[in-house]
Amino acid sequence: AIDALYGNGTGGKILIKKGLYELSSTLTIGTGNKGVAIVGESTGWRYSTPMGTVLKAKSEFTGSSMIDCKEQWVWIENIGVHGNNAVIGIVLNTWDSHIVNCAIHYCSTGIKCGANTWIKNCWIEYCTTYAVEVKLGEYVWIVDNMFFNPDVYYDVAVYGVTETPKQTLWIKGNRFHSSPRAIDVWTTIRNLILEGNSYYNHTQQAIRVE
Secondary structure, eight states: OTGGGTTOOSOEEEEEOSEEEEEEEEEEEOTTOTTEEEEESOOOEETTEEOSEEEEEEEEEEEEEEEEEOSSSOEEESOEEEOTTTSEEEEEOSSSEEEESOEEESOSEEEEEOSSEEEESOEEEOOSSEEEEEOSOSSEEEESOEEEOTTSSEEEEEEOOOOSSOOEEEEESOEEESSSEEEEEESOOSEEEEESOEEESOSSOSEEEO
């Protein structure tokens, strides 16, 4: 379905019905697929049982990420992503994209995001490197999410931002639970807004800004 939209530049919505879908390679939204929405019927887990639309990496998965977005204006909603303890969940290589109401489990890094990105109302747990890695820094919103990652380095890591100027990062209304550190910033950002977050059971200081 995504290949069918390739190159038209006008977007389109792809509905993935409820069920467990095991992937052997990366699902790519390629250059030319601006404005694509990938929407599941629901997302969630109950005692390791998928309850909605779930994409899971097979043990023989080839590729570094489950979903790789190479175009802008991508919308991903109501999708569960299970990285099988090995791969990145979602990579946003460009800007102006939304990840909403998604459940991201057992990935190396849950989300690697670009500029002008909204991550809202997601459940991100049991990642092993970062839950969210911010690599492009103009206007990123991380709002109303739940993080539970006892084995991760940091929940939100902001490293190597290359945009000039490095603008604004909003981190609001999130619950950070049981990671070594909730937020780690190793770059210069003009505006860092932390508001209404809760922090619980961290083994290091919850927030570090270098």
